[in-house]
Amino acid sequence: MRKTIAALLLGIVMVEPDYALAYIDPSAGGLLVQILLGGIAGIGVLVKLYWGKLTKLFRKEKNDQS
Amino acid sequence: MTSPEFIPDFVRASGSYRDPEGFVFFQGDRVFRALTKDGLASYHDFRQSPLSQWLEKDNWVTRTWETDSAFVGAIAAKFPEITGVIEQSRIPFISYPYEWSFDMLKDAALHTMDLLLHSSRHGFTLKDATAYNIQFPGCRPIFIDILSMAKYVPGNPWLGYTQFCQQFLFPLALTAHKGIHFQPFLRSYFEGIPPDVMKSLLGWWGWRKPGMLKHVFLQSFFQTGFQADNPELKSSFQSLKFSLDHVNTLVGAVKKVVAHLHQSSSQRHWVEYSENRSYTAPEIEAKQQFVDKHLEAIRPLSVWDLGCNTGEFSLIARKYSDLVIAADADPESVNHLYRHCRQNDISGILPLVLDVTNPSPGLGWNNLARQGFLDRGKPTIVLMLALLHHLCFTHNVPFAYVFNLLLAVEARYVVIEFVPKSDPMVKKLLANREDVYPWYNLPAFETEAFKHFSPVDRLELPTGKRVLYCLKRHDC
Numbered sequence A: 001m002r003k004t005i006a007a008l009l010l011g012i013v014m015v016e017p018d019y020a021l022a023y024i025d026p027s028a029g030g031l032l033v034q035i036l037l038g039g040i041a042g043i044g045v046l047v048k049l050y051w052g053k054l055t056k057l058f059r060k061e062k063n064d065q066s
Numbered sequence B: 001m002t003s004p005e006f007i008p009d010f011v012r013a014s015g016s017y018r019d020p021e022g023f024v025f026f027q028g029d030r031v032f033r034a035l036t037k038d039g040l041a042s043y044h045d046f047r048q049s050p051l052s053q054w055l056e057k058d059n060w061v062t063r064t065w066e067t068d069s070a071f072v073g074a075i076a077a078k079f080p081e082i083t084g085v086i087e088q089s090r091i092p093f094i095s096y097p098y099e100w101s102f103d104m105l106k107d108a109a110l111h112t113m114d115l116l117l118h119s120s121r122h123g124f125t126l127k128d129a130t131a132y133n134i135q136f137p138g139c140r141p142i143f144i145d146i147l148s149m150a151k152y153v154p155g156n157p158w159l160g161y162t163q164f165c166q167q168f169l170f171p172l173a174l175t176a177h178k179g180i181h182f183q184p185f186l187r188s189y190f191e192g193i194p195p196d197v198m199k200s201l202l203g204w205w206g207w208r209k210p211g212m213l214k215h216v217f218l219q220s221f222f223q224t225g226f227q228a229d230n231p232e233l234k235s236s237f238q239s240l241k242f243s244l245d246h247v248n249t250l251v252g253a254v255k256k257v258v259a260h261l262h263q264s265s266s267q268r269h270w271v272e273y274s275e276n277r278s279y280t281a282p283e284i285e286a287k288q289q290f291v292d293k294h295l296e297a298i299r300p301l302s303v304w305d306l307g308c309n310t311g312e313f314s315l316i317a318r319k320y321s322d323l324v325i326a327a328d329a330d331p332e333s334v335n336h337l338y339r340h341c342r343q344n345d346i347s348g349i350l351p352l353v354l355d356v357t358n359p360s361p362g363l364g365w366n367n368l369a370r371q372g373f374l375d376r377g378k379p380t381i382v383l384m385l386a387l388l389h390h391l392c393f394t395h396n397v398p399f400a401y402v403f404n405l406l407l408a409v410e411a412r413y414v415v416i417e418f419v420p421k422s423d424p425m426v427k428k429l430l431a432n433r434e435d436v437y438p439w440y441n442l443p444a445f446e447t448e449a450f451k452h453f454s455p456v457d458r459l460e461l462p463t464g465k466r467v468l469y470c471l472k473r474h475d476c
Helices: A002-010 A028-037 A040-065 B004-009 B037-048 B050-057 B069-078 B102-121 B161-178 B183-188 B195-202 B204-208 B212-225 B231-238 B244-259 B281-298 B312-317 B331-343 B388-395 B399-408 B424-429 B442-452
Strands: B010-012 B022-027 B030-036 B064-066 B082-088 B124-126 B149-151 B302-306 B323-328 B349-353 B381-384 B413-418 B453-461 B466-473
Touching: A028 A040, A028 B161, A028 B212, A028 B244, B030 B037, B037 B050, B037 B082, B037 B149, B050 B102, B069 B082, B102 B124, B102 B161, B102 B244, B102 B331, B161 B183, B161 B195, B161 B212, B161 B244, B195 B204, B195 B212, B204 B212, B281 B312, B281 B381, B281 B413, B281 B453, B281 B466, B302 B312, B312 B323, B312 B349, B312 B381, B323 B331, B331 B349, B388 B399, B388 B413, B388 B424, B399 B442, B413 B442, B442 B453, B442 B466
Parallel strands: B302 B323, B302 B381, B323 B349, B381 B413
Antiparallel strands: B010 B022, B022 B030, B030 B082, B064 B082, B124 B149, B413 B466, B453 B466
């Protein structure tokens, strides 16, 4: 549900799970740079990714405390 | 029709194992690509496009043609997944990016980018962006991996972006911005310079250089922040749809960064330093005539000019040979020669950055993916002019080792110059050190040389008492 809402908000569509022709590793860093340079939709994805990292960090701390 | 007996001569290229759509193999001097069903379909797409004729006509890509069905059948008998075989025109001498000078790598980078941009107008793209897909059959780059040309799949990003950065952009930027020669880095990092290593090499202030913030620092930051197998990352990528316009914008932006990179001129030494300073004008002329005369008589298939400096004698050699490998350890001298050849459209010379005392070894998987320099050809003649004294006094190489090298590469002839200790250049080399070279004298040199080679001719240059020899291997 969260994924669908995020996709709708960002105005982008779901595509094939893996990039066709990609027999070399496009690398996470390289793809993220392309996402960022791709414009506003890409920036949205980056924000989402880093938000995910941040919330994961807090969740981990909470679990550690409990 | 080709005989099915071809199979015994079949040699698969050791470095051709990455692309699942086919592989390169050799039969004698001929070069082929075996294609799977998908590879053949992709090749047919390319051939049917007007792009292929245009690219071949203007020498952007190497020429390819399909072989007959009997030949394909012979290959398919051993490799059932193969449904097609194409032959491609042979490159006279394969060279690798860690042997190229700055402008060679830059021209190769721009060639790759222009090819990408032109191809995209016809709906094609390159599946990868490796520098090893470029060769220099003349003084211009050519793209050799036709299997890399494929129809662009909507939604794909620029798949070769990171590879291009690691193998083209970062090495060029390293030399341009830091004055560090890229060749040893490309030799060590088989996949090219990684973003985090490049970031460290550039230093913190490096982000101010054009394009470096995005392509080096940001890429490195993202690379270390996310593991490639992160499921969150994968699901986010899947939700993005790239377009050809997006890819072209990025390619154009990177091309602009590459085009503005220039070799720093702070490290010039050999280009300005010329051995010719210790010669008189008549001596230079006599030396040139000696080399010219013997090359004309021998008409060699291939010449290796080792320690070529800026290629004065390579330029003479190309008059009599279609393949002159002009090798020098100094990247700036080699770049100087490349630029001269490129500007004057001189073909037949392949300038390479190569240290004779440490030539490129076999690299990659099983040390066979990239051949060592000495395994890539057999020169008819080797020129070693004003080199021997540097080998002996700077690197302590004994005479016997020099001739062992010549025997190992199966050189039939050698033109070699002996420079005596009385020569001003040698005095300079020994100025601040003890002379531990009692063995370095003309009789000892001749004794070693004549063990394996017979003298064809000998010329003593009067001023410094330098001696030129043209030698022929005993068993030739």
